[in-house]
Amino acid sequence: MPDLDVARTADAVRVFAPAKINLSLHVTGQRADGYHLLDSLVVFVDVGDQISAARADMFSLALSGPMAAGLRDTADNLVLRAARLGGVPLALGLDKHLPVASGIGGGSTDAAAALKAAGRLGAPRPSAQEVLALGADVPVCLAGVSARMQGIGDVITAQPLPPLHMVLVNSGVPVATPDVFKGLTTKNNPPMEAGLSRWPDSLAFIDWLALQRNDLEKPACKVAPEIGATLVALSLSPDVLMVRMSGSGATCFGLYPSRLHAETAAYQIARMNPWWWVQAASTLPG
Numbered sequence: 080m081p082d083l084d085v086a087r088t089a090d091a092v093r094v095f096a097p098a099k100i101n102l103s104l105h106v107t108g109q110r111a112d113g114y115h116l117l118d119s120l121v122v123f124v125d126v127g128d129q130i131s132a133a134r135a136d137m138f139s140l141a142l143s144g145p146m147a148a149g150l151r152d153t154a155d156n157l158v159l160r161a162a163r164l165g166g167v168p169l170a171l172g173l174d175k176h177l178p179v180a181s182g183i184g185g186g187s188t189d190a191a192a193a194l195k196a197a198g199r200l201g202a203p204r205p206s207a208q209e210v211l212a213l214g215a216d217v218p219v220c221l222a223g224v225s226a227r228m229q230g231i232g233d234v235i236t237a238q239p240l241p242p243l244h245m246v247l248v249n250s251g252v253p254v255a256t257p258d259v260f261k262g263l264t265t266k267n268n269p270p271m272e273a274g275l276s277r278w279p280d281s282l283a284f285i286d287w288l289a290l291q292r293n294d295l296e297k298p299a300c301k302v303a304p305e306i307g308a309t310l311v312a313l314s315l316s317p318d319v320l321m322v323r324m325s326g327s328g329a330t331c332f333g334l335y336p337s338r339l340h341a342e343t344a345a346y347q348i349a350r351m352n353p354w355w356w357v358q359a360a361s362t363l364p365g
C-alpha cells in the first residue's frame with residue numbers, strides 16, 4: 080500500500096507532518112539522567128506542517144508558512160539535523176503551520192517527516208538511538224499512528240482508537256518544555272488506568288479518557304498562566320465533551336461529538352479571541 084502522507088515527483092518528495100496530540104500524559108518517574116518516565120496516549124490529526132525535499136549538492140532549509148517567523152535558528156533546525164543523519168544532501172523546505180514550542184510536537188513531527196523524506200530519496204534509516212536523540216517525541220512521530228508512549232518516549236505501542244474530533248487552541252505564548260518539567264511537584268504519579276483496549280465508540284473512549292490526566296498541566300499553567308484562559312474558553316464552548324492540555328503546553332484541546340460540532344466551537348472561540356491560534360481537527364486513521 081502506498082504511504083498516503085508521502086507524495087513523490089521524480090527526485091523530490093513532499094511529506095505531511097501532522098500535529099501530535101497527547102490525549103493524556105502521566106509522569107510516572109524520573110531517571111538518573113533527569114529524563115522523566117511517561118505514560119501517554121498520542122494521536123495525530125489532519126492539521127500540520129509540510130516538508131519538501133529534493134536531492135541536492137549540499138544540505139539547505141527554506142522556511143515558509145504562517146508560523147515560520149517563530150523559527151529563528153535555521154542552521155540548528157531539527158529538520159536539518161534529522162536529514163543529516165542519512166548523509167544524502169537534500170534541499171529541504173518547511174512550510175510551517177503549527178505554532179512553535181506549543182506541546183503538539185511541531186519540531187518532532189517535522190523531524191520525523193524529514194526522516195521519511197530522506198528515506199524516500201535513498202538515505203539509510205538512522206538507528207533508534209539516533210532518532211530518540213533528536214527528541215523524545217520523534218519516535219512516536221515516526222511511527223505516525225495512535226499509540227501508547229512509555230519510557231521517556233522510546234517505548235511505543237500502537238493503540239487503535241475510535242475517530243476523534245477536536246479544537247486546538249494556543250494563546251501564542253511559547254513554552255519551554257524543561258521549565259515545565261522542572262515545576263513538577265510529584266514525579267511518581269500513577270500510570271494510565273487499566274481499561275485501555277478496543278473501544279465500542281468514541282463516547283465510551285472519551286468517558287475513560289476523562290479519568291486520565293496530563294500531569295504537566297499544573298506546572299505549565301504556572302509557567303504560562305494564559306493556558307488557564309484557553310482551558311476555560313474550551314470548557315465554555317458548546318457541546319464540548321472533555322478539555323485538556325497537550326504535551327508540555329501551551330496548546331489545549333477540547334473533544335466534540337462530531338467534526339461539525341468542533342468547527343462550530345472553533346468558529347466561536349476564534350471570534351471571541353481573534354489573536355489566538357484556533358483550529359478544528361480530526362484524528363488521522365490508524
Ligand code: C5P
Pocket residue numbers: 113114115116117213214215216230231232256257260
Ligand atoms: O527530548 P526533548 O528535546 O523533546 O526534550 C526536551 C526537554 O524536556 C528535555 O531536555 C527534558 O528537560 C524534558 N523531558 C523530560 N523527560 C522526557 C522528555 C523530555 O524531562 N521524557
